[in-house]
Amino acid sequence: MSLAQGRTYLAIPGPSVVPDRVLNAMHRASPDIYAPALFEMVRTLYPDLQSVARTRGEVAIYIGNGHAMWEAALVNVLSRGDHVLALATGPFGIGWANVARGLGATVDLLDFGRRNAVDPQRVADVLKSDKSRNIKAVTVTHTDTATSVRNDVAAIRAALDASGHPALLMVDCIASLACDRFEMDEMGVDVAIAASQKGLMLPPGLGFVWFGEKAASANARADMVTPYWNWLPRVSGTEFYQKFDGTAPAQHLYGLRAALDMLVHEEGMPAVWQRHEKLAHAVWAALDCWGDGGPVAMNVAKNARRSHAVTTVGTGAQDAGKLRRWVEASTGVSLGIGLGMADAIDAGGDHHFRIAHMGHVNSHMVLGALGAIEAGLSALAIPHGTGGLAAAARMIGSA
Numbered sequence: 001m002s003l004a005q006g007r008t009y010l011a012i013p014g015p016s017v018v019p020d021r022v023l024n025a026m027h028r029a030s031p032d033i034y035a036p037a038l039f040e041m042v043r044t045l046y047p048d049l050q051s052v053a054r055t056r057g058e059v060a061i062y063i064g065n066g067h068a069m070w071e072a073a074l075v076n077v078l079s080r081g082d083h084v085l086a087l088a089t090g091p092f093g094i095g096w097a098n099v100a101r102g103l104g105a106t107v108d109l110l111d112f113g114r115r116n117a118v119d120p121q122r123v124a125d126v127l128k129s130d131k132s133r134n135i136k137a138v139t140v141t142h143t144d145t146a147t148s149v150r151n152d153v154a155a156i157r158a159a160l161d162a163s164g165h166p167a168l169l170m171v172d173c174i175a176s177l178a179c180d181r182f183e184m185d186e187m188g189v190d191v192a193i194a195a196s197q198k199g200l201m202l203p204p205g206l207g208f209v210w211f212g213e214k215a216a217s218a219n220a221r222a223d224m225v226t227p228y229w230n231w232l233p234r235v236s237g238t239e240f241y242q243k244f245d246g247t248a249p250a251q252h253l254y255g256l257r258a259a260l261d262m263l264v265h266e267e268g269m270p271a272v273w274q275r276h277e278k279l280a281h282a283v284w285a286a287l288d289c290w291g292d293g294g295p296v297a298m299n300v301a302k303n304a305r306r307s308h309a310v311t312t313v314g315t316g317a318q319d320a321g322k323l324r325r326w327v328e329a330s331t332g333v334s335l336g337i338g339l340g341m342a343d344a345i346d347a348g349g350d351h352h353f354r355i356a357h358m359g360h361v362n363s364h365m366v367l368g369a370l371g372a373i374e375a376g377l378s379a380l381a382i383p384h385g386t387g388g389l390a391a392a393a394r395m396i397g398s399a
């Protein structure tokens with residue numbers, strides 16, 4: 001007998017659950033890419049993508065995943081030998097820094113470890129000491145998906161302003177867009193990137209780069225720009241094929257149309273952010289109880305610096321892999337693996353897992369995942385405090 005028969009739930013932080021409506025919108029024969037129907041539909045995507053990121057800036061759409069957007073964003077604004085100040089609060093911030101280095105930039109890495117957010121004062125200090133203005137860009141993840149640390153983008157912007165440094169502020173929003181509040185223009189972000197398979201509720205395959213005027217002028221001087229990644233024809237080309245530098249990914253784009261209808265036109269971005277915040281608090285309420293007198297603990301101590309899309313959990317000396325496997329086999333819920341935590345904190349073992357609460361997710365899905373984890377903690381006799389699920393339910397029911 002298995003209690004896992006029925007609809008499974010992939011609660012990993014990307015790819016996230018794709019709504020049936022999006023799947024149905026994608027399930028169609030390839031349209032004629034030279035006919036106006038596709039062109040007219042694609043035209044409607046841009047203003048809605050601006051609404052999702054809260055910007056009046058431009059947005060280029062690419063066929064590619066998040067790693068591709070790391071590269072796309074950098075090559076559009078950098079020249080060989082430029083310095084990049086890379087801020088890291090986990091493996092994804094370091095990953096973007098490595099891409100910059102691989103492209104030929106000189107990377108100054110400020111690593112804040114795996115539990116803490118970026119300290120804006122240290123950013124300001126580095127920028128002030130860069131008297132010859134070699135640093136052309138500051139890169140940072142809004143949320144690092146491995147550690148679930150969420151950075152204060154507005155505070156980092158304030159650090160740039162306080163130091164009077166002209167570097168571009170470039171933000172990886174891949175794990176946060178359409179989950180955590182992100183307002184590109186209000187936060188003073190010059191370049192933002194995202195991919196389709198997280199908060200945007202699509203399969204992987206589309207990537208997005210938003211950019212403001214300052215980044216657009218950097219593009220005119222950058223010598224790393226390559227024909228495929230150049231964002232200019234994608235936003236200002238007069239021929240439809242220039243939008244994607246070749247064949248448009250039509251099925252994905254119809255899926256995106258459906259996802260944007262749901263997010264922007266039906267739920268509305270403020271409500272999308274509020275839903276994620278509430279669900280995150282329910283997850284944390286359960287974890288607070290489980291951690292009482294046991295090894296289970298959230299990776300990030302402060303509420304204010306925790307992602308609303310994913311929560312990284314440590315299990316002390318207990319085997320997190322065993323818990324994940326039990327939960328999957330016995331309840332049909334797949335939890336995220338610990339990513340990049342092994343060397344720093346785990347001493348080589350498997351002592352972290354992640355709960356995604358990202359994208360097409362509601363309270364019954366979160367309560368179900370939490371109930372599944374609580375069952376696993378009991379079944380495997382992992383020491384934990386009681387009342388986690390009840391605390392999460394009270395959080396969901398609170399005003």
Ligand SMILES: *Cc1c(COP(=O)(O)O)cnc(C)c1O
Nearest residue numbers: 065066067092143145174175195
């Ligand atoms: C998922 C993710 C990436 C990488 O995206 P891929 O599509 O897997 O290449 C990069 N940065 C962050 C913050 C992410 O969450």
